[in-house]
Amino acid sequence: MTAATRPVGRPAPTPAILRQGLRVIWTGIRQQRGIFAIAVVGSVLWAAATVGTAWAIGYVTEHEVTPAVEAGEFTAGGLWTIFLVLFAVLVVNMTGVVLRRVAASIAGFNLQASYRQRVTRQYLRLPLSWHHAHPSGQLLSNAHADIEAAWQVFNPLPMAIGVLVMLVIAGGQMIAVDPFLALIGFLVFPGLFAANLVFQRFMAPRITAAQQLRAEVAEVAHESFEAGMLVKAMGREQEETERFGKVTNDLRDSLIDVGRTRGVFEPVIEAIPVLGTLAVLAVGTARVSSGDLTAADVVEVAYLFSILAFPVRALGWVLAEIPRSVIGFRRVDSVLQATGSMQYGEGRLPRTGPARSLSRQVSYAYADPGERAVLGADQPEAAVEATGPQRAMAIRNVTLDVPAGTTTALVGPTGSGKSTLTNLVLRLVDPDSGSVSLDGIDLRSVRKGEVPAVGTLVAQQTFMFDDAVRDNVTLGADLPDASVWDALRTARADGFVSAMPGALDAVIGERGGNLSGGQRQRIALARAIVRKPRLLVLDDATSAVDPAIEQDILGGLRESSDGMTVLVVAYRMATIQLADHIVYLEQGQVVDQGSHDELLGRCQGYGDLVNAYAREAAERAAVAADEEPTR
Amino acid sequence: MSTATRTTAPDDERGAASSEIGGSHDLSTWETLKRGFALSPELLKGLWVTVLLALFATIGKVLIPFVVQQATDHGILAEGGPDVGFVVTAVLIAGGAIIFTSIAQYAVNIRLFRAAESGLATLRLKAFRHIHDLSVLTQSTERRGALVARVTNDVDTISMFVQFGGIMLLVSTAQVLVATILMAVYSPILAGVVYLCVVPLVVLITKFQPMLARAYGAVRVRVGDLLGAVSESIVGAVTIRAYGVEDRTQGRIDAAIENHRVAAIRAQIRSVMAFVSGQAFGGITTAIVLVVGTVLATDGRMTLGQLLAFLFLVNLFTQPVQQATEIFNELQNAVAGWRRVIGVIDTPADVSDPGEGGLRLPRGPITVDFEGVSFAYPGGDRVLQDVDLTFDPQSRIAIVGETGSGKTTLAKLLTRLMDPSEGRVLIDGVDLRDVAFDSLRRRIIMVPQEGFLFDQSLLENIRFGRPDAADEDIELAMTELGLDAWLATLPLGLATQVGQRGESLSAGERQLVAIARAYLADPDLLVLDEATSAVDPATEVRIQRALEGLTRGRTSVAIAHRLSTAEAADVVVVVDKGRIVEVGHHAELVGAGGVYTRMHASWAAQQR
């Protein structure tokens, strides 16, 4: 999807942006009070020294240089005075600059870091359904580019505050000289403000589009690199490059558009103070002619203006950053404000003995994957209108009882809802209706971390961390190597792990890329086994393992599964036969349950499924026999 | 041959390192710039016009304070009362100059933005394309998130410099030259003094450059790490939640965030130091000029007026020099980004298209030969040893073997995702390395073990197999594969969005789509690497049947643990610990008492 087809949120009209911008800045300042104060002190020193430099040159010229030149001779003391006065001002100036810049950047990067922490915490907190609606690449961009955009404004900010200080000093001086002239001078500020309003009005939508496109560029890149192998295997490099080229070019055009707006704004902002100076000169001259003012007064005001002309640009920079800052912050904030994270109670689950899992009358429908949220769009995310028919319910009124200490097999055709049900049982998602409990305790009433401590899922899709084997098994739990090896042995992974250079310390690459598919799956199994869960859920967890090893693993599990309740999704007879009880699902509903023999006897779908291979083999044998030339 | 010091590596068996993605490239700043500009020719296009405009704008900026000063000195402070006419003229001139300057500045800004963004878009695109041209092994030497950083944030880092930095450097140089000439005219001695003051600054700045480069380089690396860590936490969302390891994951991300913060602040502090030295230079130069000037003036070698005028010139000189220190900071930042992008672009693609000389093979039945093929992953032991195999045209081959025995590796060599360490793979008698990619990918398609779907509709995902396929072709393919019944259960049919990585489908459904996609591509050789491992048996058998009927006339290679595939194949190839141990028909092998016999026994045991 491109920006054009997305409902990009139009930001509210401009004064709102400015106000929001100030609010963002204020939020940041409050969080970095101390450091920001240092930056402001630095900036004030700098501002004072900047005004002071002109004063110092004037001072030494008047008191040292001119007398010396007039006398035709100089003293060493006099020369030293010249040098030291200027040097002293310089030192103050440099100190100011160092304080201002270093502290400003520390404040800015602290804010970036703190918001990155918050945003990534939120990524980890928000439910899977939220993740489904937000492409990974966009989230990456949010954690980096949007946060950077939000806080970049802290670089010019202290300087602008210093400039404000200068303005106040200069303004006071001007008023003291001649209020009328000062008033003309101050007309500059409404001028700057008006220019800025116009600028913000044009800028805000453009920046919004640009940040969104930035995210989309990251999204396409992320997806395309994840698909690297497929792209290669199908020879689609060119098409992918074109796809990326399209968003890249959109981003380019959008940034040029931003640049065009900025390109107008900056010269205008620079011109306004100069125009002010000229106005002061013209009006001043007139007032001198009419005898209201002395020439020296006008010169002083004009001079005050001329030293301000350059630093006032710093104000312009801050103003120019504001739309970017607001949009970036808005995108970040929409993640921080996103709701729907799971609610937890205060309850606890028992820690010993096999657990009993009971799902009563649960139903679950996935959100329509067609709805994809745009970060920071105005409408609240939930209100994005559904674009088509909802997907059918994945689980409908299912009651699943897995008694403590037993093994239950979940069987059903592709897409029948088995994985969804396992996710419900371990509260990776909450049911739309019905309830799920462990040992009679509703999962919604227990603390965070309780369910994973009791029940463990080996997901259908294995996920490996870019880490050593040991860490992939323990996931940070404090477990002795001996238990890690035990678990690996049960998962029949000890052999290849010990053959790897470094054994437990061998690094397996991003997503476990250095391992074969079956090896990854066995490490994932060991990861679950090592926890000695009270409820073990295996979602087709041996699909990539060869039959011999699968037999071994299942045998090993049977031995070590005392004290464990097992729920296993399976197709193959060997696994099914481990089960005490079988539940057969079709299209999200329980069609039948019972023992293998019972089901074979009365459930056609079940029979078709589990006997498919045998029937196929028999048919082939028959065909082969038919083709036998001897017949 | 030299016999002197050639030591045979004891681990001859180990794989040679494939190329790794270059990180801190050791191009010098200058070389980086040269490469950078060469990669984005747009950056220099029409630059001279921009420079000219920028010079005009600068002249305007220098002119205005001058006019204002004239208006004050000779207008307001004119002897015998203010000269209103003079002031008005001056104000009008200055006003005109502002308008002129602003327009010129506007034109400069626009031109720079356009050139910069166009140039950077080209750079992004080149880097992106090259990443796809790298072999899968080279790609996997870096995290996806970090690769994304290379085409996004790293490129963004360059933009500041190419937008403003470069042109300001040119303009500043011009200003320095003008100021130098003027200073030399006014007072060669003082001009010499100014230049003496520059020397320590130049020394200092030169010293700072490599420090800055390292610091900014470190920031880029940290950004890559950060995005890598965040990406892992997003893609691994299910596992992280299922195991309740949010805290640990967060701990790692926090560490990456903190490393980035520290690196960024460190770089910033160094750049402030560089900037402050420029400032110190400006201040000290003014002080020294005033001191020396006073001495000269007391000697009568210059007037007080000349001295004060000279101070104005000093300012004209030091200001751009100070600005230059700032630009050098930005330059090093840009160079750090550039190095990372160039690092990718300069990484050799070790499995590459033979290019112009590449052979285009006619389509039709295909023969495959492995001749003495061995393979080792970089730095690892051999995982395939002396493989000799021939796949006859139009045959159905099943490859079976324990997990980790090397089946996927074999498939990757067959589809030239990797090149063998030794030996060769031939199709129709031609070494794969000599076949043009477009011809190769047309003829051989693999459905990888870990399928991938794009965040698009089913239709678009399937069309990935053949971009020019009409909707009807895709519907037909689904029907031929017997998937129309499944499609009918989806309210939106082919328009169903599959979600990121296909997460809105079940695992089995994802595999069905991957098969349909490959089937639509209609290759001469179809390689299925456990392509139906998550599909239920009934559907699997059905698909297998459909494929069998449809792939007659083609060669197909299927890797599977479910031996029903092997039972149906013309030839079964048994891989064991990287060697081919048995080749033959199921009927022959099942009774031969070898590896296959054992495997089949386990399989059969499962069916009872």
Ligand SMILES: Nc1ncnc2c1ncn2[C@@H]1O[C@H](COP(=O)(O)OP(=O)(O)OP(=O)(O)O)[C@@H](O)[C@H]1O
């Ligand atoms: N994130 C999602 N968004 C929308 N629909 C989904 C999502 N995940 C799964 N579905 C749909 O819900 C249904 C059940 O999916 P589920 O993954 O539970 O099936 P399954 O029984 O595990 O299948 P398989 O055997 O292929 O793994 C399927 O029709 C699938 O398309």
Ligand SMILES: Nc1ncnc2c1ncn2[C@@H]1O[C@H](COP(=O)(O)OP(=O)(O)OP(=O)(O)O)[C@@H](O)[C@H]1O
């Ligand atoms: N990218 C890699 N880097 C290093 N070693 C690898 C890499 N990929 C695979 N290996 C190793 O090579 C060996 C063969 O792996 P391969 O993927 O070919 O096995 P396989 O036969 O396909 O196994 P499975 O049935 O589990 O998919 C394994 O020992 C594996 O650890």
Ligand SMILES: [Mg+2]
């Ligand atoms: Mg599933």
Ligand SMILES: [Mg+2]
């Ligand atoms: Mg494999």
